[in-house]
Amino acid sequence: MSSNDVAIQVANVSKCYNVYHSPRDRLKQFILPKFNRLVGKEPENFYEEFWALDNINFSVKKGESAGIIGRNGSGKSTLLQLITGTLTPTSGEIYTQGRIAALLELGSGFNPEFTGIENIYLNGAVLGLTKNEIDNKFDAIAGFADIGSHLKQPVKNYSSGMMVRLAFAVQVQLEPEILIVDEALAVGDALFQKRCFQQIEKLTNDGVTLLFVSHDQESVRTITNKSILLDRGKQLNVGLSSDILLEYRRLLHKEESEYFSKLAQNLSKKTDISKDVPNKNENLSAITTSSKISSLNNEGNNNTPSxxxxxxxxxxxxxxxxxxxxxxxxxxxxxxxxxxxxxxxxxxxxxxxxxxxxxxxxxxxxxxxxxxxxxxxxxxxxxxxxxxxxxxxxxxxxxxxxxxxxxxxxxxxxxxxxxxxxxxxxxxxxxxxxxxxxxxxxxxxxxxxxNVVRDEYFFGGVIDLKMIASW
The missing domain is CATH 2.70.50.60 (abc- transporter (atp binding component) like domain)
Structure with a gap:
């Protein structure tokens, strides 16, 4: 793949945060290591390292739609912030080609004291547009957001729904080359979500590169061609969205089984399950224990699954x-x-x-x-x-x-x-x-x-509503 074909390239990217247990430890870290170096001692760290992302590698071609899926805490939002440039990686490199529009955390990129109108011009300027260019697109942005006179009010007074309406309208109407969408759309009403997905489909058909994050598996399957599966900061797999979503469901099932297995073990320590716990807990214990044994057996089996x-x-x-x-x-x-x-x-x-x-x-x-x-x-x-x-x-x-x-x-x-x-x-x-x-x-x-028999009974679409025409 040539560099001209790539919109987003993530190469060996990791992100580490220093976690301090108290403000005192933060102060010690600021002073003592420098002092120890001056006197020739080995500096001591007063923090714990937390790797939010660990060695992430993938690329997205121009015009491609890619999803990022994983449980809460898997590193999805951190990865998006690294790609948009609001965070810097601890190690590795990120390459992007094209103007990026990002809809991340609710209200990100807005000045809460500014009105909706002022924030439209602010966001447009950040994306590199001139005032005349924003003027030409203003009506389209205001029409898509559809929040009426609230555009003249400070953004800090907006509801979450109004906030995401304006944020999405600004990002998609300013003609990005790369569109990054996080979970923010989830707060919108059903009709607005439908309009958003229609607009996303239009943009991707026009060649815009999409990076989409959602817990709605059907949306990921429908909108994206490929997906990246993250878990606890590690990249588990990259591939077709349908295959990755199946692996994601399998991962969720495994973690749920482990949770119930631990729950059953804790119950068994407190009481004799066979005598004191109702039948539903007997079933729970037997099933989760059997599942754990089966899981262990599978881990020891190196045969490639069919x-x-x-x-x-x-x-x-x-x-x-x-x-x-x-x-x-x-x-x-x-x-x-x-x-x-x-x-x-x-x-x-x-x-x-x-x-x-x-x-x-x-x-x-x-x-x-x-x-x-x-x-x-x-x-x-x-x-x-x-x-x-x-x-x-x-x-x-x-x-x-x-x-x-x-x-x-x-x-x-x-x-x-x-x-x-x-x-x-x-x-x-x-x-x-x-x-x-x-x-x-x-x-x-x-x-x-x-197969619809055209001569006998013909209709279009995914389902027959059995319409009747009358006049």
């Missing part, structure tokens, strides 16, 4: 054995027309006595957009809401070694596309999705294609 293994994760006390797509005759099929009946059969295997299960699926199109997600717990929740006497799957008890299947039936109202089915079996401590632990998740569990 593609199927890479696409799945979970605690392992129940598993998805297969997912089949059937037609109205109960026969296997992977091609349907709108209006056809589709049955998705999820075959499961229970490896331990267990209850409170949920079997669910997620359907995505080939662009990676989630079309629909649903599971047995959704149906159970509706049953409880209606005070119905119908049997709830969540209450069913399974014994070790038991195999069963769940059929999920629907009428195909989807537009023409290739669809992926993701399947999962989870343990739900509460019957409302508020305490979920994945026992087995499988990406690319099955596929099917929907």
């Amino acid at each position: 593609r199927t293994e890479k696409l799945s994760f979970g605690e392992g006390n129940a598993e998805i054995e297969s997912v089949k797509v059937l037609n109205s005759d109960g026969e296997f099929s992977n091609a349907f027309n709108p209006g056809d009946k589709i049955k998705i059969r999820v075959n499961c295997h229970v490896k331990k006595d267990i209850s409170k299960l949920n079997v669910g699926i997620r359907i995505r199109n080939k662009e990676g957009v989630k079309i629909y997600s649903w599971g047995t717990l959704n149906q159970d929740m509706a049953i409880r809401y209606k005070n119905s006497d119908s049997i709830q799957f969540w209450e069913r008890k399974f014994i070790e070694g038991e195999r069963f299947f769940v059929d999920l039936d629907f009428t195909c109202d989807l537009g023409t596309n290739l669809y992926e089915i993701q399947a999962a079996i989870s343990l739900e401590e509460t019957p409302n999705y508020l305490s979920q632990r994945i026992l087995h998740w499988q990406d690319e569990a099955a596929f099917f294609h929907v």
Whole structure:
């Protein structure tokens, strides 16, 4: 890749902070090391080093859209500040080519005492625009922000929503070559977020390089081509956004399992679980302990995982054995027309006595957009809401070694596309999705294609709304 093709190059970048336990230690660090050097003694440090980032390496080509994902505290915001130049790296180099517009912390770049109008001109000047250039773009900025007479008020009086409206409007209307967006958009209302994402898509189509940070995995999958996964300051992987997001979900699951394992161990130290703790805690202890043993076994296995293994994760006390797509005759099929009946059969295997299960699926199109997600717990929740006497799957008890299947039936109202089915079996401590632990998740569990017959019944889009025309 030539240097002319690169918009952002991060090479061996690390960032270290000195952490002081008290103001006294900071004062000692300022005085004593200098004094020790004068008298020929080895200087002593009165701080601890915290490496917010450790040896980060990646590049983003011009016109490319890249995401940065990771848990809170992984170093995402620090990395963005290094790229924008508001921080300097402890080691390594960062190369950028093009004018950068950054939407980072809420209100960053604004003078709170200035009015919205004054801050527009201030930000434009920082980006290198003349007053005449900002004048020409002012109406577009004010129209996109859509905060009316508040533009004449000091920014310190703005709500968080008004702040992000103005900040985003300024950054995108001043024609950046590199746009960096952090989590700030999350505070905007749904309509404004929609307008922001439309504007981001327009900019990327025009060749603007995008660096996007969000905890919304569907937004990252849809907007970006590649992603960088960070964890505790270290770079775990770089690759296609769909692959990196799967690895991110696997990482979250692993950390959640470790948390529950520690919780179960702490409970077992305080009391005899087999006698004094209710059944749900017995299941919790058994499952998390089994998960920990399985994790340790996997760490000792140096065999390269198969593609199927890479696409799945979970605690392992129940598993998805297969997912089949059937037609109205109960026969296997992977091609349907709108209006056809589709049955998705999820075959499961229970490896331990267990209850409170949920079997669910997620359907995505080939662009990676989630079309629909649903599971047995959704149906159970509706049953409880209606005070119905119908049997709830969540209450069913399974014994070790038991195999069963769940059929999920629907009428195909989807537009023409290739669809992926993701399947999962989870343990739900509460019957409302508020305490979920994945026992087995499988990406690319099955596929099917929907083809619209143009002569018989034609529509466009991702779903058939069954519109009726009248006059």
